[in-house]
Amino acid sequence: MVVExxxxxxxxxxxxxxxxVYTAMKKLKQGNEVHVAAVLRNGETFTRSxxxxxxxxxxxxxxxxxxxxxxSTSFHVVIADTSEEAVExxxxxxxxxxxxxxxxxxxxxxIVVGDVDWVEEGDSILKAKVxxxxxxxxxxxxxxxxxxxxxxxxxxxxxxx
Numbered sequence: 001m002v003v004e005x006x007x008x009x010x011x012x013x014x015x016x017x018x019x020x021v022y023t024a025m026k027k028l029k030q031g032n033e034v035h036v037a038a039v040l041r042n043g044e045t046f047t048r049s050x051x052x053x054x055x056x057x058x059x060x061x062x063x064x065x066x067x068x069x070x071x072s073t074s075f076h077v078v079i080a081d082t083s084e085e086a087v088e089x090x091x092x093x094x095x096x097x098x099x100x101x102x103x104x105x106x107x108x109x110x111i112v113v114g115d116v117d118w119v120e121e122g123d124s125i126l127k128a129k130v131x132x133x134x135x136x137x138x139x140x141x142x143x144x145x146x147x148x149x150x151x152x153x154x155x156x157x158x159x160x161x
Contacts, residue, residue, distance in 0.1 A: 001044065001073055003104045004138045008039045008075060015093035017079070028078070034128045035081050037090075042074040042135055049141060054148070062148040069142040074135050080128030084118075087130050091116075102138075109140035 009021045022028040022038040049067040057063050079094070081087045101110045114135035121129045 001041075003102070004073055004109070005039055005041075005075060007102055008077060008136060011094060011097050012037045012039070012077075012079070012090075014097050016090045028126070032127055034126075035086075036078070036126060036128060037080070038076075038078040040076040040078070042076045044071070044073045046071055046142075064146045064148050066144050066146060067141045068144055071138075071140050071142055073138045073140075075138075076133065076135055078126075078131055078133045080126045080131035082129050084130045087132050091132050104138075104140060107140060107143055109138045112137045112139060 005023070009023075012021055017035075017037040019033050019035055019037070022031060022036065023040065025038075025040055028036070028038045028040075047070045049070045051067045053065050053067075055063055055065060079087055079090050081090065095113070098111060098113070101108055103109070114137065116132055116134040119131045119133060
């Protein structure tokens with residue numbers, strides 16, 4: 001969850017956010033900035049999985065990677081500024097910089113962007129005139145690698161009567 005959050009924050013900064021990116025709702029409410037961004041934890045779900053995949057490691061040994069759990073981690077992202085044009089520019093830059101997925105602990109995690117909601121000045125706790133908010137979900141899993149024992153030819157013995 002830490003890698004995913006740091007990735008979103010870094011992508012926001014590369015997209016034009018010059019101020020601090022808030023990670024807690026309490027600090028976001030207390031902030032008096034009009035140019036602001038936030039990455040808030042939205043939840044995480046786990047479901048059992050049993051998918052398996054064979055691969056060969058760097059030493060040439062056959063392994064089986066078992067996905068024990070599907071893991072879906074969601075973050076709520078807020079981008080706010082003084083004008084709709086400024087917010088839209090940052091949002092478009094953010095979406096251009098956002099990858100299809102990232103590697104977390106050597107495993108691929110897909111990135112899915114949810115519905116975008118535009119908020120006007122009176123409808124928000126923020127001091128900004130316009131804000132956009134949306135959810136980003138990281139779809140990955142928890143894996144376990146298992147060795148595959150190779151069989152030698154002639155290793156099976158048959159008793160003859």
